[in-house]
Amino acid sequence: MNEDLKFILESTEENMHNAIKHLEKQFLNIRAGKATPAMLGSVMVEYYGSMTPLAQVANINTPDARTLTIQPYEKSSITAIEKGIMFANLGFNPMNNGESVIISVPPLTEERRKELVKQAKAEAEEAKIGIRNDRKVANNDIKKLEISEDETKIAEENIQTLTDTHIKKVDASLDVKEKEIMTI
Template identity: 55%
Template sequence: MEEIDLILEEAKEQMERAIKHTKSELQKIRAGKASPNMLDGLMVMYYGNPTPINQVASVSTPDARSIIIKPFEKGSIPEIEKAIINSDLGFNPQNDGDIVRISIPPLTEERRIALSKQAKNEAEDGKISIRNSRKEANDELKKLLKESVSEDDVKDGEDSVQKLTDTYVKRIDEILEHKEKEIMTV
């Protein structure tokens, strides 16, 4: 049935977006080694407008324990420093007039456990999003019953939606497991 296939395709796209979003949120959680992704979502006041840091500076990691931020304009260094200090990242930036350097301290056991919990919460949000996609798809399938689609076809569609849901939830679990391993590795 064409309508059922369309509903399944839409559900699959929504679940794929949930996976992408979960991955991007998990990348922001630091796991001991420096990564430019740690600063994703950090907004810097640039000519009076909040601007993503990657649009006002280049961010790089010369080694596993430091991040270098080279602003496109030297005048934006104080604003970059202020944005880092005011964020909840817990970094202490130093500048030498040309670049801003962030030293990444090793994670304590307590901090690793807190980050692991944060990662679990992000994964759970992803699973909730996937389950919401399943619910929407099943609701759409039930509407088809009124439009002269057979109960068997709708039931097969619901089974397919459940299989999709199980597959995507399993993928989130695998992504979380990998992230937890990364966080807990000293």
């Protein structure tokens, strides 16, 4: 196998793997009833004039399955943290006790669970689109190479096998997340 072809296959596999990694990150932001610090992963806080991830300005803990506590490194940033949580539109109502921000995670309703499943399916579909785009780019790159038709066909079959494998991984991830969301 020539070097260019090998490079195309390896980089395509890496890109497809990254699409799955991104999907799993997105799934962490979709809550499934139990409070986790990852739920606040998308929250940005205005800190000294710039938008900063919440995890860099405060310590996030889960004292129990339904509560998140955010202990800011500087007490003066409590109101900015509350604003950031509200602005992130996660459906949480933050309260502060003067020293920390407390979020009570409400139990999910059946309707909300179905919405979250739809959101998870949309994220999975985005990952599949990304994987298919990686396949398209790889196939186009293979066609540009000066190799025989047989080598081209074998390389395209390898790319298709990679695509099928990664799409199955996306489906498996989605099934796990869907069960997690629908479990009460």
